Amino acid sequence: MSAPTAGRGTPAARRGGRAARGKSTASMRHRLAERGVDVSLLMLLPALVFAVVLFIYPFSYGIGLTFQPTPAMQEQWGAGIWSNYVAFFRDGFIFDSVWITMRLALPVALFNVLVSIPVAFKLRHRFRGKKALTTLLVLPITLGTVLTAQGLLIFAGRQGWLNRFLLEIGVIDQPLQLVNNYLGVMFSLIISGFPFAFLLISSYLSGIDPSIEAAAKTMGADWKQRFRRITLPLLAPGLATTFILTFVLAFSVFPSARLVGDASGETRVMALMAYRAFGELLDYPMASTIAVMMGVVELVVIAVVLLWRSSMYKGSTGGKG
């Protein structure tokens, strides 16, 4: 309709509109169904309700909470609603835990991924006992952090078998301090993270079409060239994913940092700080602040890894990175 007729033809337009509306409700369902919206979408409802009630709502509530610092915090750090964040960055006791966590999680994740690559390579061919080996590797996942911690304390402790054996064969003459410090946490993270990394990487490796490598071999590439030019680029997305997953595991370490670590010094990780604020100081706003900052730090690392991955190779790898 053009503008001049609009004033005059209101009733008609209204009638027309009603008719159109009537028609559109009839076809609305059809039109929606064409776009993929129909009754069966209700199957998504429980999952959506779950996500909103148990994830989005608490999470936004937590973020809101970070802007409601306790009076004590406000008094100590000033800065009004921001004082939790100011405290996070200014309070050395809290902020240092970021570096402590990084110093633990990054080397462990790197180690797990880098060591898994050659092992997965060597074990990729078929050989006797491969299935048994894979099963054995799944075992540490069932052990859980607490048992690993207890085992490490006994096995690698001052009077444990490891030190005893090393003393006996004369490699050392003083028992090594392997637990209740940085090393202990590192061991426990490797024991639970390495099998996981290995299983992931070997499944990514088996997803690479072997004929590509065979073709390169035919054209005279030696194993170094084949690895650098063929396998590594194809494996890169898988490596990035594995790194991220083991990093997430190591980053949120908390029981072993307390049990086999030095909870007030070398392994005072962010998760411990968050829990201290939550369970011991009962300062829920500060606990949420540390928790949210943990998420932020982790997302930064993930973003860096994904950036590296996108600079490696852009194209289909046969796997979904």
Add this chain to the structure above:
Amino acid sequence: MTAHTTAPGVDLPLPEPRRKGSSRAPGEKALVAAPSTWIVWAGVAAFFVFLLGILTSVVVDSFGRPWFDTWLPETATAEWYSGAWDRFGMAEVIGVTLVVAVSVIVLSVLIGVPAAYLLARRTFPLKRTITLLFLLPVLMPPITYGIPLATVMYNIGLGRTLTAVILVNLVPSVPFVIMTMTPFIEQINPTIENAARMSGASMRMVFQRILLPLLVPGILAASVLVLVRTVGMFELTYLVSGPGSDTLVVAIYRAMTASGGGEARQLVSSMAVVYTVTMMVILIIALRYVSPTQLVARVKDSRED
């Protein structure tokens, strides 16, 4: 390499050059492994020695009487087990663990599988956003969403209850079920469903008669993995559980860190052994019916196309 063999009648120097180029014929394996192979195997062996040492030392410790400065404890006893059983109310703790695990599995399958079906089969507005929403809890450290969630739970008076423990454990489990089931459903041939629909089956009948039987292996595999995760989940459970709603891992942790230097080491060891044995029994029973690699293998197959 063999370009000079064009002239007919020329005597071909057959075996010689190849023997020179590589030390063995194709398909033949070297008897002596390369040094790199040795290093890899030594590393794997060292890892397993560590693992075995950790495991056996806990078991030995839990049966030993006094064990201080010797290779093995002096006498063997089962006292620690009965001691731990009474002292920590193990029967209740194990019961709680099982109730939590089973409820989490049932709920997360009921919530997750229909959603995974839709994500696998259909396109609809906001699909990417919704997928990302389901992915987020898996990418975040549990503490990040656990602390706000626990705060909410305490605010509404659910703190330290069984319900809270179950709800909290659902947060990583439902996305996990969705993530593992979506590729699994993708690889089921949709023409089977279409044929059923064409033959006049309703959506419900398609689900009951066609999809469910096909989905059972996937659902079982996902359940096993959820079970392992839930029984082993420490961080989230610890935030909301209390006396009467502690699962086994949390109970062990509390015993290890109890004020005053913790309980006797052997008591903790025996609890840890009980935990591992429970876990393994569950796993062995589960693995009799389903192998988790089935899921992985199928996922991989579907990725390859």
